[in-house]
Amino acid sequence: xxxxxxxxxxxxxxxxxxxxxxxxxxxxxxxxxxxxxxxxxxxxxxxxxxxxxxxxxxxxxxxxxxxxxxxxxxxxxxxxxxxxxxxxxxxxxxxxxxxxxxxxxxxxxxxxxxxxxxxxxxxxxxxxxxxxxxxxxxxxxxxxxxxxxxxxxxxxxxxxxxxxxxxxxxxxxxxxxxxxxxxxxxxxxxxxxxxxxxxxxxxx
Numbered sequence: 001x002x003x004x005x006x007x008x009x010x011x012x013x014x015x016x017x018x019x020x021x022x023x024x025x026x027x028x029x030x031x032x033x034x035x036x037x038x039x040x041x042x043x044x045x046x047x048x049x050x051x052x053x054x055x056x057x058x059x060x061x062x063x064x065x066x067x068x069x070x071x072x073x074x075x076x077x078x079x080x081x082x083x084x085x086x087x088x089x090x091x092x093x094x095x096x097x098x099x100x101x102x103x104x105x106x107x108x109x110x111x112x113x114x115x116x117x118x119x120x121x122x123x124x125x126x127x128x129x130x131x132x133x134x135x136x137x138x139x140x141x142x143x144x145x146x147x148x149x150x151x152x153x154x155x156x157x158x159x160x161x162x163x164x165x166x167x168x169x170x171x172x173x174x175x176x177x178x179x180x181x182x183x184x185x186x187x188x189x190x191x192x193x194x195x196x197x198x199x200x201x202x203x204x
Contacts, residue, residue: 018058019069020091021168023076024161025057027089041083050084089158107186128185135194142191153187160185 026032027039031048034040043049044067051063058066067084070076075088114127137145169178 018061019066019075021057021165022054022066023070023086023088023091024165026053026086028162028165029053029056039086041079041085043083090154107188110184110186133190139193146189146191149189153189157185157187 032040032042032053040048042053044063045051050067054061054063054066067076070091071078073091075086075091076084077087078084114129117125117127118129164184169180
């Protein structure tokens with residue numbers, strides 16, 4: 001069990017989600033895209049700036065804190081003219097071990113919750129839980145499958161992210177909060193060497 005040296009896992013998850021929402025908003029929001037659909041470079045402050053992007057997608061989180069975090073992980077960069085531009089289409093934390101373990105621990109918990117739910121309620125209210133696996137793929141082909149699976153998975157996640165972003169709601173002052181849930185879909189890649197059988201296939 002980790003005490004996190006003061007790391008609050010709930011706060012870490014919230015910071016992660018907010019930074020991810022800002023980057024996703026940048027590559028999807030028509031106000032921040034050029035005519036070809038590519039994200040526009042922006043100034044830090046002013047109209048249609050990084051600060052207004054953060055306010056739209058991250059609420060009251062300081063724009064400077066989001067900027068520093070996204071710069072730190074290499075998701076965005078500063079051009080020579082001072083404008084800020086996205087360099088990646090997804091936010092992948094590159095922080096210390098404790099922060100990574102906090103985020104990965106949440107992912108593991110989500111998978112276990114789904115498995116437990118399907119054991120308890122799979123016959124009446126199943127949650128999607130599938131995988132594809134073959135156990136005799138030549139090592140020379142692994143690189144190609146890594147690239148293919150990563151590209152297909154990223155495309156699916158971006159599609160689902162667009163739907164979720166369009167349906168995500170925030171509390172509105174003076175209005176009662178609506179019932180809501182934390183929901184998502186996780187995808188992971190796995191690979192392990194297989195020991196060659198003593199007797200080749202087809203042998204008698």
